[in-house]
């Protein structure tokens with residue numbers, strides 16, 4: 001059994017804050033500060049350029065990739081860390097399209113995070129070979145998989161509603177139709193059990209600053225199925241993905257296996273934060289996390305529906321059909337969220353009208369859920385959100 005009291009003690013959260021936004025930016029694991037400090041003083045400060053070899057900076061993207069692999073059912077040597085998720089989406093899609101050259105359609109859905117769609121649009125335009133990005137409603141994805149599809153590019157958990165796609169079933173359908181399957185695990189890794197091997201995903205990508213708590217701007221990860229490891233073309237052919245970066249050849253030759261998905265110099269300070277943040281998962285069972293997060297989400301839905309009748313549930317009611325977050329709709333959702341944040345209950349808002357709350361049993365329990373609903377009910381019953389100040393949109397919502 002996972003000891004959630006212990007995991008709770010590993011996070012450094014400000015007093016008086018109920019943090020329900022780990023789906024957007026995970027909180028700071030206490031040991032990260034010292035680890036980054038040590039990296040700066042003992043590694044960068046003392047070792048200088050020698051750190052690439054003696055402190056293992058060069059091999060870190062793969063070593064940490066293996067640690068993430070254990071959380072998503074990927075074997076060692078199939079995951080590498082670096083760049084941002086948008087970049088990794090681009091690489092995965094470019095590689096997948098090159099592996100299926102006779103097809104021209106990329107299938108995604110309207111619940112996907114826009115950056116994934118934007119990256120696809122940009123890539124298809126650059127390729128200029130008549131590719132089409134087909135975007136259907138999430139419920140229509142399964143029926144839209146036919147023998148015109150080159151690649152399905154889906155995000156397992158919908159960022160706005162938490163709705164969960166059936167990764168294994170959709171991947172099977174894609175393969176039966178002769179397509180490749182890319183899965184974005186941005187809201188899955190560290191939130192729900194994931195098995196990229198069992199589901200037979202061709203490529204998977206994700207970020208580490210959400211449920212993996214590695215800090216703002218932390219690097220992303222990419223998984224390539226072993227069967228594509230030596231044939232996938234990385235698209236962004238930077239020197240760190242070269243077979244021999246320090247041979248300084250004038251021609252690009254892709255590195256062995258997952259190495260080729262590296263692009264440029266890794267962000268070593270951010271890698272140190274990520275490495276330390278992953279320690280939180282030692283001794284944690286994803287099945288226990290899943291069970292506890294469904295219990296918390298169910299409790300939240302029950303309490304909100306009983307006490308806040310103005311809000312409409314935007315997430316699947318059935319816990320097995322949603323990720324680790326619950327969203328409610330309200331026309332004044334933005335102002336309501338600002339009022340909540342002012343009272344220390346931190347969730348976020350996603351246009352046009354969704355109040356989004358993430359439930360992470362690593363540091364949130366039933367007491368926090370009940371206390372958050374107390375504040376929400378008060379804000380709604382007394383229209384405390386109804387001020388010009390709370391309606392003023394900030395740069396980041």
Ligand SMILES: *Cc1c(COP(=O)(O)O)cnc(C)c1O
Nearest residue numbers: 084085086113115155159184186
């Ligand atoms: C959070 C998120 C992103 C963000 O991409 P970055 O390049 O890290 O800014 C992309 N796609 C999905 C599905 C996300 O949830």
